[in-house]
Amino acid sequence: MTLSRSELRTAAERFGTPLYVYDAAELDAALARVRSAFGPARVFYAVKANPNLTLLGRMRAAGVGFECVSAGEIARAEHVGASGDTLLVNGPAKSAQEYAAGARLGATFIVDRVEEVGLLPPRSKALVRVNPALDVSTHDHLATGAASSKFGVTPEQVPQVLGALREAGHDARGLHVHIGSAIRNAGDFSAAFARLTALHLHTGDLDVLDVGGGWGVDADLPGIAREAHAAAATFSAQLWVEPGRYLVARAGTLLTRVVGTKHTGRNFVLTDAGMTELLRPMLYGAQHPVTALWDGEVQDRWDVAGPACESGDLLARGVRLPAPTPGDLLALGEAGAYGASMSSNYLTRPRPAEALWDGAAWALIRRRETPQDVWAAELAPF
Numbered sequence: 001m002t003l004s005r006s007e008l009r010t011a012a013e014r015f016g017t018p019l020y021v022y023d024a025a026e027l028d029a030a031l032a033r034v035r036s037a038f039g040p041a042r043v044f045y046a047v048k049a050n051p052n053l054t055l056l057g058r059m060r061a062a063g064v065g066f067e068c069v070s071a072g073e074i075a076r077a078e079h080v081g082a083s084g085d086t087l088l089v090n091g092p093a094k095s096a097q098e099y100a101a102g103a104r105l106g107a108t109f110i111v112d113r114v115e116e117v118g119l120l121p122p123r124s125k126a127l128v129r130v131n132p133a134l135d136v137s138t139h140d141h142l143a144t145g146a147a148s149s150k151f152g153v154t155p156e157q158v159p160q161v162l163g164a165l166r167e168a169g170h171d172a173r174g175l176h177v178h179i180g181s182a183i184r185n186a187g188d189f190s191a192a193f194a195r196l197t198a199l200h201l202h203t204g205d206l207d208v209l210d211v212g213g214g215w216g217v218d219a220d221l222p223g224i225a226r227e228a229h230a231a232a233a234t235f236s237a238q239l240w241v242e243p244g245r246y247l248v249a250r251a252g253t254l255l256t257r258v259v260g261t262k263h264t265g266r267n268f269v270l271t272d273a274g275m276t277e278l279l280r281p282m283l284y285g286a287q288h289p290v291t292a293l294w295d296g297e298v299q300d301r302w303d304v305a306g307p308a309c310e311s312g313d314l315l316a317r318g319v320r321l322p323a324p325t326p327g328d329l330l331a332l333g334e335a336g337a338y339g340a341s342m343s344s345n346y347l348t349r350p351r352p353a354e355a356l357w358d359g360a361a362w363a364l365i366r367r368r369e370t371p372q373d374v375w376a377a378e379l380a381p382f
């Protein structure tokens with residue numbers, strides 16, 4: 001957590017809870033670390049990690065491109081001025097609307113299956129996504145480069161797909177790989193890059209090698225970058241990267257207030273945020289650092305439970321905290337990625353506000369929804 005307790009308390013007072021807060025200095029620092037490690041590589045931010053327009057606008061101003069996987073994400077990227085070489089359109093089942101929007105904006109498409117060659121708009125720029133068939137050190141649902149995962153084409157299919165793209169008049173610019181998210185073992189990246197470089201024998205040189213994202217917040221970026229550059233050099237290609245989590249996770253904190261406590265077989269601290277605001281613990285067993293913003297002697301272990309009528313609605317298990325009282329504030333760290341973007345209106349819970357600290361002041365960058373916002377698209381035909 002990069003923001004001070006007093007800044008966090010001020011934000012909670014001013015904007016209410018649950019609340020997502022972001023630290024602009026850490027957003028800038030994360031991008032600087034990526035640039036310092038990867039040097040001349042082109043950076044495309046994976047919008048899915050956090051699509052807030054203010055964050056996208058800051059990245060756009062810093063020269064970052066965008067990787068989009070839906071018409072909505074493409075519209076957001078366009079809204080902040082991305083087009084042409086700053087836009088990638090990805091996804092295993094792109095819609096006609098997504099092909100049309102990508103073509104209109106001159107985006108590069110990431111081809112995910114053989115049949116897609118016949119679906120691309122005329123004269124498209126394309127990369128071929130390779131599934132390297134690797135078992136990767138992350139949760140099953142976050143692994144995208146396993147033989148059993150739905151992504152990409154097999155290494156054996158790559159020459160055929162590149163050939164078919166060229167024959168159809170497309171600009172087959174190179175290869176793409178993304179093996180998963182929150183990857184713990186740097187060796188997984190080395191293994192994926194080795195599978196790619198083995199393909200040089202069949203593809204010859206290429207313009208672009210896009211090695212995706214997937215770096216955990218503690219990843220050894222210089223180490224990954226060295227190997228990624230070496231892989232790109234094999235193809236005499238320009239290196240592209242697509243980090244999501246790394247660029248925004250640490251900058252974000254979810255603030256939640258204690259509603260009460262309960263002691264059954266375990267000690268529960270009940271909070272006003274839960275699975276609707278931070279789904280990752282429930283979805284992937286993800287662990288977020290939990291910090292109490294009240295004083296006291298740390299004693300018991302507590303499970304942090306949200307307000308939903310779901311047993312799985314837990315934000316953390318067994319964390320050591322001073323005794324909580326209603327109204328106390330808890331901060332869940334590393335919540336800038338896949339926090340707000342995976343939030344939902346389940347239980348007609350309005351999504352929280354989002355606020356950005358620029359080093360001197362707080363700015364509201366998304367207002368809190370109302371119940372009326374949640375049902376605004378519903379019709380009453382009878």
Ligand SMILES: Cc1ncc(COP(=O)(O)O)c(C=O)c1O
Binds near residue numbers: 067213214215
């Ligand atoms: C193709 C692709 N690129 C980049 C990313 C970003 O991953 P991460 O946020 O782990 O860096 C994803 C996330 O799943 C992805 O599917």
